[in-house]
Amino acid sequence: MSRIGQTFIALKAHNKKALIPFITAGDPGKGLTVPLMHALVEAGADIIELGVPFSDPMADGPVIQRASERALANKVGLKDVLAMTAEFRKTNTTTPVVLMGYANPIEHMGYETFALAAKAAGVDGVLTVDIPPEESAGVSDVFKAHGLDPIFLLSPTTPESRVEQVAAVAGGFIYYVSLKGVTGSANLDMDEVAQKIAMIRKHCSLPVGVGFGIRDAATAEAVARIADAVVVGSRIVSEIESAPEGACASRVGHLVAELRRGVDAASK
Amino acid sequence: MKLTDLPDSRGHFGPYGGIFVAETLMAALEELRVEYDKARNDPAFIAEFEYELKHYVGRPSPVYHAKRLSEQYGGAQIFLKREDLNHTGAHKINNTIGQALLARRMGKKRVIAETGAGQHGVASATVAARYGMECVVYMGAEDVIRQAPNVFRMKLLGATVVPVSSGSKTLKDALNEAMRDWVTNVESTFYILGTAAGPHPYPMLVRDFQCVIGRECLTQMPELTGRQPDAVIACVGGGSNAIGIFHPYIPYEDVRLIGVEAGGSGIASGKHAAPLSAGSPGVLHGFRSYLMQDENGQIIETHSISAGLDYPGVGPEHSWLKDAGRAEYVAINDDEAMAAFHDLCRFEGIIPALESSHAVAQAKKLAPTMKKDQIILVNLSGRGDKDIDTVAKLSGITL
Ligand SMILES: Cc1ncc(COP(=O)(O)O)c(C=O)c1O
Numbered sequence: 327m328s329r330i331g332q333t334f335i336a337l338k339a340h341n342k343k344a345l346i347p348f349i350t351a352g353d354p355g356k357g358l359t360v361p362l363m364h365a366l367v368e369a370g371a372d373i374i375e376l377g378v379p380f381s382d383p384m385a386d387g388p389v390i391q392r393a394s395e396r397a398l399a400n401k402v403g404l405k406d407v408l409a410m411t412a413e414f415r416k417t418n419t420t421t422p423v424v425l426m427g428y429a430n431p432i433e434h435m436g437y438e439t440f441a442l443a444a445k446a447a448g449v450d451g452v453l454t455v456d457i458p459p460e461e462s463a464g465v466s467d468v469f470k471a472h473g474l475d476p477i478f479l480l481s482p483t484t485p486e487s488r489v490e491q492v493a494a495v496a497g498g499f500i501y502y503v504s505l506k507g508v509t510g511s512a513n514l515d516m517d518e519v520a521q522k523i524a525m526i527r528k529h530c531s532l533p534v535g536v537g538f539g540i541r542d543a544a545t546a547e548a549v550a551r552i553a554d555a556v557v558v559g560s561r562i563v564s565e566i567e568s569a570p571e572g573a574c575a576s577r578v579g580h581l582v583a584e585l586r587r588g589v590d591a592a593s594k
Numbered sequence: 595m596k597l598t599d600l601p602d603s604r605g606h607f608g609p610y611g612g613i614f615v616a617e618t619l620m621a622a623l624e625e626l627r628v629e630y631d632k633a634r635n636d637p638a639f640i641a642e643f644e645y646e647l648k649h650y651v652g653r654p655s656p657v658y659h660a661k662r663l664s665e666q667y668g669g670a671q672i673f674l675k676r677e678d679l680n681h682t683g684a685h686k687i688n689n690t691i692g693q694a695l696l697a698r699r700m701g702k703k704r705v706i707a708e709t710g711a712g713q714h715g716v717a718s719a720t721v722a723a724r725y726g727m728e729c730v731v732y733m734g735a736e737d738v739i740r741q742a743p744n745v746f747r748m749k750l751l752g753a754t755v756v757p758v759s760s761g762s763k764t765l766k767d768a769l770n771e772a773m774r775d776w777v778t779n780v781e782s783t784f785y786i787l788g789t790a791a792g793p794h795p796y797p798m799l800v801r802d803f804q805c806v807i808g809r810e811c812l813t814q815m816p817e818l819t820g821r822q823p824d825a826v827i828a829c830v831g832g833g834s835n836a837i838g839i840f841h842p843y844i845p846y847e848d849v850r851l852i853g854v855e856a857g858g859s860g861i862a863s864g865k866h867a868a869p870l871s872a873g874s875p876g877v878l879h880g881f882r883s884y885l886m887q888d889e890n891g892q893i894i895e896t897h898s899i900s901a902g903l904d905y906p907g908v909g910p911e912h913s914w915l916k917d918a919g920r921a922e923y924v925a926i927n928d929d930e931a932m933a934a935f936h937d938l939c940r941f942e943g944i945i946p947a948l949e950s951s952h953a954v955a956q957a958k959k960l961a962p963t964m965k966k967d968q969i970i971l972v973n974l975s976g977r978g979d980k981d982i983d984t985v986a987k988l989s990g991i992t993l
Pocket residue numbers: 684685710711712713714788789790829830831832833834835836901902903947949950975976977
């Protein structure tokens with residue numbers, strides 16, 4: 327079983343929910359990503375989502391878009407992201423790492439070449455935002471063949487018929503995007519999210535993570551009550567953006583610890 | 595299978611095209627696909643589209659024998675398909691009318707669009723006014739400056755113009771931003787995409803709406819000359835005016851189809867916008883096609899004198915036609931386009947768009963290699979009023 331699967335089983339055994347913070351690799355600096363990843367784990371992250379910078383992050387809002395631009399200005403590409411993961415793995419062999427990004431950098435490297443390199447670097451799952459299941463033939467099977475979990479998104483606009491289709495190709499966990507819109511949008515309707523999760527569970531046995539719109543302990547707690555995992559992206563990235571130089575890891579650590587308390591409060 | 599049978603049901607032209615978008619947009623694209631499928635088979639929809647093209651756009655646009663230009667270039671006879679005479683001054687309106695009618699059918703009260711040169715933005719603002727819809731146009735901050743007269747036109751027509759300051763501040767960034775708006779407002783909003791690119795079904799439906807150009811030529815050329823042309827030339831930004839004139843000619847195997855990309859300062863300089871001539875396949879903006887990208891698969895900045903060609907990708911059907919060998923693609927540099935721009939002004943009394951000037955420049959190269967009784971048909975995709983500031987600046991003149 328993959329590290330992601332094991333993580334969810336272990337959490338369940340302790341009646342806990344997963345906290346999955348997102349950061350963009352190379353933001354704010356090339357050398358800061360690995361220390362940040364360790365800081366995330368220390369503060370309570372169960373899985374790390376590592377953004378692969380892309381020049382045209384069509385599905386992201388301004389916050390993550392700017393992070394991508396900063397990382398690209400630092401000349402961080404897919405190969406560097408793999409190197410960072412390998413570096414992280416030298417001292418952490420248990421926390422799953424999921425790469426999140428867009429198709430083109432991976433397609434350019436070649437899906438097979440990438441999958442081999444990613445596995446060797448210690449990557450556990452890959453979420454390519456702009457590859458829906460319809461286009462995933464030759465992608466998710468290659469990932470699976472190399473022991474990488476292909477993670478897929480579901481959204482409020484996904485009809486029930488498509489949930490089955492996604493479930494058929496997905497691995498690791500399902501990432502339910504709880505809002506219409508790009509990353510960093512506001513407002514979260516918990517009743518609606520709960521209904522959708524119930525529908526997803528009818529068709530899919532994978533754990534369900536919820537992301538978009540989680541910004542503090544209270545929203546993290548509310549989501550943790552209904553989902554298996556809480557994914558936090560823009561809120562963390564804006565903390566990185568506003569942190570004074572040198573204070574980045576500690577500021578992010580503080581925030582993630584607060585989110586952790588929220589998530590754990592849900593299982594009390 | 596015939597070349598004209600594409601795309602397949604999921605929008606593929608061979609390895610190109612498809613639907614590469616986040617899950618949040620899948621339902622909206624499916625809704626559009628289903629609705630367009632109904633509309634294209636609905637005689638009432640077709641009839642209304644044709645009525646609007648005739649009475650509102652002023653179609654058919656004429657084909658004009660540019661005799662003095664032909665003489666000057668010394669060789670084949672050059673004919674111009676006068677899309678510049680359409681209402682709003684370019685071919686873009688053919689497509690925006692089609693999509694606005696679709697939007698109305700689907701009950702969407704708000705339309706959004708991306709624009710480079712501003713022609714598609716103007717055409718979208720125009721149809722929004724025509725059908726009483728709210729209109730928001732995303733435009734790269736750089737282009738807002740380059741194409742100021744069109745920004746004012748859009749505002750006059752009641753549209754909101756949103757300058758986009760991310761990335762390279764040009765067309766590709768405007769497209770990203772329009773997609774983001776669409777994801778966020780998907781229930782109320784119709785995205786009027788301006789070229790034969792993007793996720794399925796856009797490349798297909800934009801092509802279908804633009805094919806009126808080539809279909810008219812199929813009847814106009816024999817009327818004028820007794821036969822079909824030897825070569826058809828069109829500029830290629832995203833590829834909508836080119837596919838519109840090429841597609842009906844695909845079965846006419848003796849007719850050469852030549853797409854002209856923006857060569858900027860020259861292919862060798864790296865400062866250009868010619869993915870078919872100097873790029874490689876990849877995925878951007880919801881589809882697979884030739885792209886301009888670096889060794890890490892990041893999209894690189896493009897350069898062209900003409901904002902409408904300043905795009906790092908190209909519609910998937912052109913990638914397919916290139917690989918299939920049915921169409922050829924070449925690049926024309928900024929200065930060659932400028933020279934052709936002045937030629938058309940001085941010899942024919944037509945001020946062409948800088949985009950279209952690229953096609954004229956290719957005719958200038960090709961004509962002397964052909965016989966006097968051979969025929970080149972150039973798609974004059976738009977008029978150049980919007981470009982006079984740019985041209986004046988290049989000549990060191992402030993207006
Ligand atoms: C006059 C004119 N021609 C050509 C183009 C390029 O677009 P396409 O390649 O879709 O025809 C534009 C785009 O703005 C334009 O305004």
